[in-house]
Amino acid sequence: MLYVILVTSILTSLYEFKKFKEKQYVREIVFSSILLIIGVILIILRIANIKLPTPLNGIQILFQPISRLLTEMLS
Structure with a gap:
């Protein structure tokens, strides 16, 4: 499965970068390369059953102090 994803x-x-290179779209090549690498890394980690944090954890860390403050102010 890993080889299928990588290939x-x-x-x-290669197909997409060929189009971008013909049109001299350097920023698009860099941006899509970064997104592709991030996506492939996340898929590989998911296949390897490595537990990944969800975005909800970060949201909870950010808003939990605000929630406590508002709860104390309103009670």
Whole structure:
């Protein structure tokens, strides 16, 4: 499964980057490369059953102090 994902991502990136290179879109090449690398890393970690934090954890860390403050003020 890992090889299928890697080969598919490489072939897709070569196809897309060829179009971008013809049109001289350097920023798009860099941005899509970064997104592709992040996506492939996340898929590999998911396949390896490595527990990934959800965005909800970060939201809770940010808003929990505000919630406590508002609860104390309103009670």
